[in-house]
Each structure stands twice: as structure tokens, then as C-alpha cells.
Amino acid sequence: MKERITNKHSLIAGLTGSIATGKSLVASYFEQMGAFIIEADKIYADLVSPGRPLLKLIAMEFGKEILNQDGSLNRKIMGQKAFSSEDNRLKLNRITHPFIINTIIEKINEAIDKKIILVTAPLIIESNMLSIFDCLIVIVCSREQQIERLMKRDVLTKEEAESRIIAQLSSEDKLKYADYVINNSETREKVYQNTYHIYTKLQKSTK
Numbered sequence: 001m002k003e004r005i006t007n008k009h010s011l012i013a014g015l016t017g018s019i020a021t022g023k024s025l026v027a028s029y030f031e032q033m034g035a036f037i038i039e040a041d042k043i044y045a046d047l048v049s050p051g052r053p054l055l056k057l058i059a060m061e062f063g064k065e066i067l068n069q070d071g072s073l074n075r076k077i078m079g080q081k082a083f084s085s086e087d088n089r090l091k092l093n094r095i096t097h098p099f100i101i102n103t104i105i106e107k108i109n110e111a112i113d114k115k116i117i118l119v120t121a122p123l124i125i126e127s128n129m130l131s132i133f134d135c136l137i138v139i140v141c142s143r144e145q146q147i148e149r150l151m152k153r154d155v156l157t158k159e160e161a162e163s164r165i166i167a168q169l170s171s172e173d174k175l176k177y178a179d180y181v182i183n184n185s186e187t188r189e190k191v192y193q194n195t196y197h198i199y200t201k202l203q204k205s206t207k
Helices: 023-033 040-047 053-062 075-082 086-110 143-154 158-167 171-175 188-205
Strands: 011-017 036-039 116-120 135-140 180-183
Touching (some): 011 023, 011 171, 036 040, 036 086, 053 086, 116 188
Parallel strands (some): 011 116, 135 180
């Protein structure tokens, strides 16, 4: 990481979880409560918009077939290539992670007036980002729900969804690093209550 955290005023929390466990939902709850949200997925989407240096690097490595006719990234083809082998997945991570992490740090440093900053990213642990955060929140849900959500969200077969889940660090392994846990298999009301409970603890830590 070239960038360094210079924001010493905010509490910086990480929000992570395996693919399709409901990170966006929980992040929206934290945002409603007053947290400043930085989403790695949105940063990535911006970084791979047509003409951006990162997209050019990815196309050089994986071929121009990952691009649509308008020069934008074809996410379905990119996903198929990335998850077709462990080497491809790790290669994509090596290319993209430095760009994403540096942008996250830039946004943290710019948000010096925010009391609580929540960074939501799927690969916080795998990309060695833990040192950035004051605490880590891990979201979990049942494997059945995870598969169902992923199939619906990314229009995948059950086998494709399962292979993408297996390719990433398991929820059990992520939990080893957790300061707080949110079970997204519970009702929306319980998930909201658990989120609020954690948020009040974070607020107390900022005083």
C-alpha cells in the first residue's frame, strides 16, 4: 500500500463477509444510523469504468473479450474467467487490490470530519487490510441462503454459485478475526437490532 492513514480523528471499522452474505443491507443500516460508508464494490466499479488505467491493465492480462462493445467491463465474462481457476482469481486480485486499497485510504483520509467510518469490502482479511481498521465486523448467513442470493444476484447455476463460495475464505475462517458478528440469517428486525447494538458500541468508543 502506497497510501497511509493520516485520519486520526475517526473510528474506522471494517465490514466484511463471504460473498452474498448481505454486506450491502447491513451497510445501509449503518448509514441510516449515521456512519460514513465507503464501499469497495463501488470503488471497483468506478476504477474499471471505460478508459480507466485499471481496466486497461485487466484487459491486457485477460484479453479484450472481457470488454463490451462500448469499452465497459463485461462483469459476467470477467467473473467466469476469474473463477475458472485459482491462478486467474489470484491474478485478478493482485492487479486490482492495490488500486482499491489506495482509493479506500484516500477516502478515509478525506473523511476527517466523520466520527465513524465503515468500510465494506469482501476481501479485507485476504488482502491484508486489517491494520487499517480499529475493529472488524463480520456478516454470516446460512450456506443455503448464500447460494440462493448469489444465484439470483449474479444469474448463476447452483454449481457456479457453490464454486465461487468455495473459492473464497470461509465464513468460519473470517470469524476468527471478528470483533463483532452479525447473523444475516435472522429476521430483518433482528439484523437491524444487532446492527444498532454494534453501532452504539462504536459511538461510545469515539467519545
